[in-house]
Amino acid sequence: MGFSSWIQERLPISGDSLKELTNEPVPNHLKHWWFCIGGTPAYLFIVQIITGIMLAMYYKAAPETAYESVAYITNEANYGWFIRSMHKWSGTLMIAAMVLHQMRVFFTGAYRKPRELNWIVGMLLLIVTLLTGFTGYSLVFEQLSYWGATVGANISDNVPVIGSFLKNMLLAGDTYNANTLSRFFVLHAAVFPVSIILLLVAHLSMVRVQGVTEYKFKGEENDEKTHFNFFPDHLLTELGIGLFLMVLISSLAVALPAEMGAVANPLATPEVIKPEWFFYVAFRWLKLFTGSTAVITQGLVIAVMMAWPFIDGAVRRRRPNSEFSVWVGVLAVLAIIGLTVWEAAVAH
C-alpha cells in the first residue's frame, strides 16, 4: 500500500479536489508587482510570530526586569540583537505594506460591491496591527515605552462616556502600575496576534469566495489567456517577494539595528517624546486640537473610512462614474503624509 493510499483511507480528501480548491485562477493583472502587496504583510506577520516567540523566550514582563531582559537579548544572547532588529523592522514594514495595500485597494475601487465587508475586515486588521505595534514598543520599558503608554491611555480617557473605563482596562489601573506591563504583554503576544489570524482567515476566505477584482490594462485587452495558475506561478512570485523581504529586513537589521534608550523614569518626561512613526499623524492631530475634539474627530475619520464603500456607493448611485472617491483619497493621502512629515520634522 502506498503512503498516499494509507493517508486517504484515514482522511478521505482526494488530491485532485484539494488542488481544485486551492489552485485559484489568478487574473493576469496580478503579474504587476504592486498587486502583490497584499501578501507582503501576511508574510511579514509570519516573520513577526517566529521572531516574537523567540524574543519571548528571554523577555520578562515586569517593570523590575523588562528593561534588563531586553538588554540581555540585545547585548548577550547569541544573535539576540539580530532577532530583535528583525522583529522591529518586520513590524515597521508590515504596517507600511498594509497601508500601501489599502491605498492600492482604495484607488482601484476594489472595495466596491460585493467587497464592502472585506474592506471593513481589512480596516479592522489595520487597527489591530497598529495596536499590536503600540503594545510592542511599550514592552521595552524605556522612556518612550512608559510615556507612550501613559499618553495613549490618557488619550483613551478623552473618549466620551467610556473613556475612564477604557483607560483603566488598558493600564489595569488609573495610572501605569505593576500590572500594566504584563497586560500589554498578553495583548501584544496573544490577544492581538490571534485576532489578526482570525481576521486574516476571514479576509482571505472572502477573497477566495468572491474572487479577485479583475482589471485589464492598456495593451492587455486582447490577451487570450486572462488567468494563470496559483500553483506554481503566483506562488513562485510570492516566494520571490518573500525572499526579497528577508534580504531587506536582514539588511536593515544589520545596518540599523534596534537600540535601547534610557530606562523608563516615571518622575521625568523626556524633553522630546514621540510615538512610533505610524502614530505621527495622530500625534500631530492631537497637538492641533484639544483632547476630546481631537479624539472624537479621529474616531469620526476612522468611522468614515470604515463606511467608505457605502458612501462611495451612495454617491455613485446618484452620479455614475464619479471620480469623487479618488479625489477624496488623494486629499486624505496628502493630509496623512503632510501631518506625518510635519511631526517627524519638528521637536514639538
Added chain:
Amino acid sequence: MHLPMTEITKNTAEGTDRRGFLTSATTLAMTVGLLASYGSCFAIGGRYLYPAHPGRRAWQYVADVARMSKGDQVVYRAPSGESIVVARQGVAGNIEDFIALSDTCPHLGCKVHWEDTKNRFFCPCHNGTFDAKGKGTGGPPGDASQELFAYDLKIEGNMLFINAPMERLI
C-alpha cells in the same frame, strides 16, 4: 519559403534542450537560494535559543584558610542559589585538606546535612547516606552509586576560593 525539415527538427530539439536546461537551472538556483537563506535563518535562530553562557562559573572567595580548622565547615551560597558545604578535613596545609560538596542529594534533590557523630552526610527524604568525601554509602544514592557533586577549590594568598556557578535564579 520553408526551412528544410532536418533543420527545423534540429532547431526544435535544440530549443527544447536549451529551455529545459534553463528551467532546471533556475529551479535549482531558486531551491538552493531558498534553502541557503532560510537555512541560515534557522541556524541563527537555533544559536539564539541555545543559552549564551551555559554553565557559567567563576572563582569566588570562601574564607581565610587560617580561620578554618580541621572539622570546620562553611555553608557557601552560590549566586545561582545552590548551597555548598565547604569543609576542612585535613591539616596538611594544602588544597587536599578541603572539600566542597553540594548539599543537594543526587537521588531526588532534597537537602542533605552533615552528621558529625556519624561522620556522614544524611538525606532525610529516603534515608540516603554519604561518606565524608560525598560518596553514596546507603539508601537510594548508595544503591545507585551516586555522589554528592563536588566543586573545585583553590588556595591563593592564604584565601580559599571555590569555582561557583554564576547563573542567577532571580
